[in-house]
Amino acid sequence: xxxxxxxxxxxxxxxxxxxxxxxxxxxxxxxxxxxxxxxxxxxxxxxxxxxxxxxxxxxxxxxxxxxxxxxxxxxxxxxxxxxxxxxxxxxxxxxxxxxxxxxxxxxxxxxxxxxxxxxxxxxxxxxxxxxxxxxxxxxxxxxxxxxxxxxxxxxxxxxxxxxxxxxxxxxxxxxxxxxxxxxxxxxxxxxxxxxxxxxxxxxxxxxxxxxxxxxxxx
Amino acid sequence: xxxxxxxxxxxxxxxxxxxxxxxxxxxxxxxxxxxxxxxxxxxxxxxxxxxxxxxxxxxxxxxxxxxxxxxxxxxxxxxxxxxxxxxxxxxxxxxxxxxxxxxxxxxxxxxxxxxxxxxxxxxxxxxxxxxxxxxxxxxxxxxxxxxxxxxxxxxxxxxxxxxxxxxxxxxxxxxxxxxxxxxxxxxxxxxxxxxxxxxxxxxxxxxxxxxxxxxxxx
DNA sequence: GAATATCAGTTTGTATACAAAAGCAACCGT
DNA sequence: ACGGTTGCTTTTGTATACAAACTGATATTC
Numbered sequence: 376x377x378x379x380x381x382x383x384x385x386x387x388x389x390x391x392x393x394x395x396x397x398x399x400x401x402x403x404x405x406x407x408x409x410x411x412x413x414x415x416x417x418x419x420x421x422x423x424x425x426x427x428x429x430x431x432x433x434x435x436x437x438x439x440x441x442x443x444x445x446x447x448x449x450x451x452x453x454x455x456x457x458x459x460x461x462x463x464x465x466x467x468x469x470x471x472x473x474x475x476x477x478x479x480x481x482x483x484x485x486x487x488x489x490x491x492x493x494x495x496x497x498x499x500x501x502x503x504x505x506x507x508x509x510x511x512x513x514x515x516x517x518x519x520x521x522x523x524x525x526x527x528x529x530x531x532x533x534x535x536x537x538x539x540x541x542x543x544x545x546x547x548x549x550x551x552x553x554x555x556x557x558x559x560x561x562x563x564x565x566x567x568x569x570x571x572x573x574x575x576x577x578x579x580x581x582x583x584x585x586x587x588x589x590x591x592x593x
Numbered sequence: 594x595x596x597x598x599x600x601x602x603x604x605x606x607x608x609x610x611x612x613x614x615x616x617x618x619x620x621x622x623x624x625x626x627x628x629x630x631x632x633x634x635x636x637x638x639x640x641x642x643x644x645x646x647x648x649x650x651x652x653x654x655x656x657x658x659x660x661x662x663x664x665x666x667x668x669x670x671x672x673x674x675x676x677x678x679x680x681x682x683x684x685x686x687x688x689x690x691x692x693x694x695x696x697x698x699x700x701x702x703x704x705x706x707x708x709x710x711x712x713x714x715x716x717x718x719x720x721x722x723x724x725x726x727x728x729x730x731x732x733x734x735x736x737x738x739x740x741x742x743x744x745x746x747x748x749x750x751x752x753x754x755x756x757x758x759x760x761x762x763x764x765x766x767x768x769x770x771x772x773x774x775x776x777x778x779x780x781x782x783x784x785x786x787x788x789x790x791x792x793x794x795x796x797x798x799x800x801x802x803x804x805x806x807x808x809x810x811x
Numbered sequence: 812g813a814a815t816a817t818c819a820g821t822t823t824g825t826a827t828a829c830a831a832a833a834g835c836a837a838c839c840g841t
Numbered sequence: 842a843c844g845g846t847t848g849c850t851t852t853t854g855t856a857t858a859c860a861a862a863c864t865g866a867t868a869t870t871c
Binding site: 812814815818821823824825826828829830831836837838840841 | 842843844845846847848849850851852853854855856857858859860861862863864865866867868869870871
């Protein structure tokens with residue numbers, strides 16, 4: 376859904392990257408855990424070469440980090456690092472809110488509202504996994520509304536990196552509904568005539584989001 | 594200077610990456626030009642494996658792009674893409690200006706002014722290469738003043754990607770002196786008490802910079 | 812003459828084999 | 842008993858070999 380396989384130029388490598396990202400998101404791979412090339416190779420039934428490429432790709436994305444001694448590990452962040460990361464993310468998201476608000480095309484607005492409906496639907500069904508996906512899609516649609524692919528990618532990158540931490544904050548159905556309410560409020564501000572309202576709305580949204588992340592990951 | 598080889602964990606790979614970056618910066622590798630793994634391997638006297646890793650690393654950084662048909666090519670941008678890229682860069686730089694202005698420690702200020710002096714010195718000596726390096730260092734010191742490593746990296750990445758295009762706009766000594774004047778003005782605004790002044794100053798600086806880039810790369 | 816299909820020649824992706832570096836532990840010396 | 846050194850084992854980095862995919866071209870047929 377993110378990349379609809381623009382060029383299936385290296386199927387195995389991307390399959391492995393995706394599988395590892397899933398494992399991390401699902402918590403099967405804990406932050407700080409070490410990844411062994413050989414084990415992964417036999418787990419996926421491939422040689423070390425594509426595993427190696429996947430690992431260096433994820434390392435470049437910041438999902439994994441080259442360990443102090445040996446091997447690569449799942450990135451883990453201290454409270455302070457998490458704070459800096461979310462600060463950066465807040466700045467990026469604020470830019471997105473401003474540009475989206477200024478440029479909002481009919482198509483972009485339709486996509487945002489469609490994603491929002493999908494969120495509400497998933498929350499009503501109490502489908503946590505679907506909600507997380509729909510929520511990602513919602514934010515992505517806001518990024519896309521900036522009409523700037525570089526900013527889109529910047530914002531997407533941060534979402535990838537912080538994904539594991541944000542996931543934890545959505546456990547109960549109340550969490551889901553609260554999140555939906557927050558988004559209704561946020562979108563109203565982005566759709567408002569006043570750009571500053573949109574930016575402030577996004578700042579508030581991100582601050583609240585971060586507070587919940589801290590509470591869940593403290 | 595950028596990465597003081599934190600872990601010389603793969604010497605050849607980084608040597609190749611650095612060599613290719615140099616070639617691109619020097620214009621030996623034109624934007625759009627295709628890179629052949631095998632040729633590079635024999636040129637550096639190594640096997641295709643480390644070359645391959647270097648190429649995928651640079652691709653991840655956006656310096657190279659996976660060609661439509663085959664091979665990787667030096668990234669080339671249309672006028673429109675260049676505009677979007679500089680727009681994103683302007684947003685990032687503005688964030689840096691704001692945070693730097695808000696947080697400015699004595700150390701950060703000292704580093705910025707030191708870098709500024711190095712710029713002026715290089716301009717006075719009409720040393721174009723030294724000026725480019727000093728100019729990079731100056732902007733880096735502003736990024737560092739944000740006290741946020743993630744924002745620092747974001748900004749640095751854009752600088753890397755746009756480097757080849759910005760380099761072209763500094764040909765004559767007048768260009769250098771004009772650039773120094775611009776920086777004096779910019780720094781005064783960043784050092785001012787008013788945050789909005791700093792942000793506006795950076796926006797103006799980036800806009801002017803982009804205009805000169807467009808003129809040189811049109 | 813044009814269009815399609817097939818074939819040859821690159822080129823890239825994956826596998827495996829090999830070598831060197833680094834961690835770890837045991838052993839020896841003091 | 843403690844520390845240092847040496848040797849082994851594991852892991853990673855690099856090379857090479859192999860197979861599949863894609864490009865381009867030529868030939869054949871309509």
